[in-house]
Amino acid sequence: MATLSDVARLADVTAATVSNVLRNPNKVRPETAKRVMRAIRELGYRPNLNARALAEGRSSTLALMLSSIANPFYPEFVLAAERAARRSGYFLMVCNTDDDAEIGRAYLTQIAGTLAEGVLVLNTDIAINELCESAAVGAPIVLSMWEHPEQLPALPCVAVDFAYAGTLAAQHLLELGHRDIGMLIGDGCGGLQDARAAGFRTVMREAGLEPDDAAVREIPDTIDAGFTACLELMSRKPDLSALFATNDLLAIGALQALATLGRRVPEDVSVVGITDIQLAHQVRPSLTTVAINTGAIAQASIDLLIRLIEEPDAQHVQAITAPAPVLVRRQSTADHVSGAREARG
Amino acid sequence: MATLSDVARLADVTAATVSNVLRNPNKVRPETAKRVMRAIRELGYRPNLNARALAEGRSSTLALMLSSIANPFYPEFVLAAERAARRSGYFLMVCNTDDDAEIGRAYLTQIAGTLAEGVLVLNTDIAINELCESAAVGAPIVLSMWEHPEQLPALPCVAVDFAYAGTLAAQHLLELGHRDIGMLIGDGCGGLQDARAAGFRTVMREAGLEPDDAAVREIPDTIDAGFTACLELMSRKPDLSALFATNDLLAIGALQALATLGRRVPEDVSVVGITDIQLAHQVRPSLTTVAINTGAIAQASIDLLIRLIEEPDAQHVQAITAPAPVLVRRQSTADHVSGAREARG
DNA sequence: TTGAAAGCGCTAACAC
């Protein structure tokens, strides 16, 4: 690879001038610039970004830590995050911790503050206080997709009002006349999605409906787990007329299970999820869900991180709350039609 | 961030010694090492990887260029690629070109040879000869998931025998007694998936079946496109007893469409895809498909790239062929049961 | 076993 001084030599100028041609073109005579550009092209010169980072004291790189990109939720987030980063002139390194806290720690200590100027953390197994320590010694850290707006972490974060999402799901099912509702509660590596469940339960209680623990399953956050749990739940409680899942993956698994069981959706059973991943509108019946607007969250998270990096002295907000979730009604929910058990309606 | 010399000062040694403690521990007296380690801990020192890269002349980073991580095929590839890279001591930068050749070019010229020591390219819109030019001036490039083993590019590549995959799909459907078979041919940004289609057609012809152009759709490589195309195809050619898709996404879209149409799978219509993405076993009915072993391909690709980087003078193989694809039989295919049109069987 | 010194490729004052 050709270097700056190679170019300088060929163009018969000094390295500083070449650097200026690239970064402060107005500071150099057009004639000279032209000569330099020709040399650059001739040699196929590319600025060494490592050297530049070292000299400038900034790498223009951000890191995004997540448990496993194989979870269908993440790709959409990553895409939006990378766009946001790119728009602001940053690269984005995606770091899969592979559901292994050790790998996460290794990434953190290796790249935070050296390769990356800041890191965005999506639910991982690493404890908050570890993250704080890292942020103190190295680069700023932003927690994204924080599930508990009422209980903020000691780190800047982008919080999502998942309790409200659960609320919307509950209201929707109640309005449709459902009373016997099963729950699938996801357990990602960030912990149980209990804010979503709590929001749901609150609305149910306000409607005078006590939650039936036998109709609740706490399971890993995957389609397969949703499938299995739904199969089992419906055989145990065949009277359920609706299912609430804290996550679209679980809901989609449930959809598959109901099809397997010959229960029609939404005629026999309604299903509602949370998140609105791409798959939600691609399955049939398409999934009614509460959209959190993943793209907006990703962008807000990146923007917050960049602000932390570029204005380290400013008094910063500790938490941003993402736009309120919104119910997206599709094909998987419908009015409850009275069956044998509830002939009176 | 503390630097090497900060540590050196605190431990009352010189920077070289600190460096040795970290990289050649045997070269330094245990006693000194202990003192240095304490200073490192005390200051929360982390080696600046940019500086190290500059000094060593190697960044230990690989780049992976793909069109959009939102395509459900990629996450599995990325996960395996990152694991392989990590095992060999490399970081992996994932670069979404967002289906935009300009962004791809920008990434390539910016990071190849400077931030990244090599780049793995998955079907993008960038022309091969552009890639060659880049490889000539900068870092090695490996093409992964190459679809045409019989016609190799001027770049090292990992080829997948997709024609054979098509062959397997055709044989499977023929053995089940299917004769009227529709085709959904995907058109990713790397171009039409015609090797897969060609393999399929060859087997059909050998069986004396001439392909019916009216039963073929060339469409974008998405679930939605597969859905729409299948809807339209089945209304135009209701006698089709099976569908072959060059890609699982299309096949899954077709599955949804058939459900919508009230056509049972596999009783009325069989469906077979290619790739075996995760979703293939998560949908119901689960998808019969030809598995290409994405993980193995990703790993082989990374390994080849690393070999190219670390042994630049060696005489290198220009192409690796991935393990042969394998039929994975699931629920979406079954014997053809004679209908009205083919009462004789 | 440790230190001194040069250099990786670039940027940014500052001087000419």
Place this chain on the structure above:
DNA sequence: GTGTTAGCGCTTTCAA
């Protein structure tokens, strides 16, 4: 406008 110089944080001979 352009060149000179120093320095970013690290590794790596080579001496001591």
